Amino acid sequence: MRKMIKQCVFVTAAGLLGLNPALALDVSRYPVLVELVEIMSQEDGYPREELEAVLSSSKIDQQIIELMDRPYESLPWHRYRDLFIKESRIVRGVQFWQENQTILAAVEKEFGVPQAILVALIGVETHYGTRLGNRRVLDSLVTLSADYPRRSKFFTNELRTFLNTARRENIAANSVLGSYAGAIGIPQFMPSSYEAYSVDFNGNGRRDLVNEMEDAIGSVGNYLKVHGWTRGEAIFAPVTEDLPDAARDLVSKRSKLRHRTRDLADAGVVFDTRGGSDSAALFFLQQKSGKDHVVGYRNFYALTRYNTSINYAMAVTELSMQIARRMGG
Known part of the structure; x- marks a missing residue:
């Protein structure tokens, strides 16, 4: 420092x-x-x-x-999404990934956090270190x-x-x-x-998150791993059918893993359970018309330890998917 x-x-x-x-x-x-x-x-x-x-x-x-009293995270999802899922941010994310491929690969190997997530999180936080x-x-x-x-x-x-x-x-x-x-x-x-x-990811004897990209990316990986990120697990699964009445009381405004995944399925919530954690949260994203329900797994919860907003974690996840798609992943 x-x-x-x-x-x-x-x-x-x-x-x-x-x-x-x-x-x-x-x-x-x-x-x-x-x-x-x-x-x-x-x-x-x-x-x-x-x-x-x-x-x-x-x-x-x-x-x-x-x-502090009017944070972006308080916006409905459809408005919050528009702030971050933009063509310019996706294009810059691809460039950032290409410029830092060696570091990103090393951090993924060390901490198990996908390169796309590392890129997207820094993209949301500081527009890839530029702000x-x-x-x-x-x-x-x-x-x-x-x-x-x-x-x-x-x-x-x-x-x-x-x-x-x-x-x-x-x-x-x-x-x-x-x-x-x-x-x-x-x-x-x-x-x-x-x-x-x-973390001092480049091994030069100091932890510098301002000037050294190796330390910055490595520290994001370390933070997420410490807060529960699990290598290879899914992040979330969209609910693909309307919720039955019996499941409506299971919906939360937070990402805390309140339910066993199989209990959500047994309650009639229809979603892809493959690759997810044993525990999960059920929440919704506010669209212009209606709500989209989502099951968040352990890795989604880890993202909300970085910022407690569900909107934030979903923006990082969706941005990572868009950037990975452009990278051919």
């Missing part, structure tokens, strides 16, 4: 050294930040004055709150910790991880750029995921 400070997604923080006090964030106004300073200074050994200075160099950005985000991660995480009560606990933990990592790696925390939610790099890992699941 040390190398990142020298590259395109990191900007110099020199201008912040002379920060106008009138522009500094008043940490004392935000109980969550006050508590975080106490915890990190006592438990993590982070010098109090240094930590307060870093937090003071951030800002609360209300636009981030607005973006990494232009917001300061510190601002995003401070805003969501201090001023977004609904998920404050989650983002405060992410902020703590981010600050400790930046200090350990001697990186200016207020120089790192990423998404409005605080995600970093080509695969858009949150700080805790960066710490837990990123």
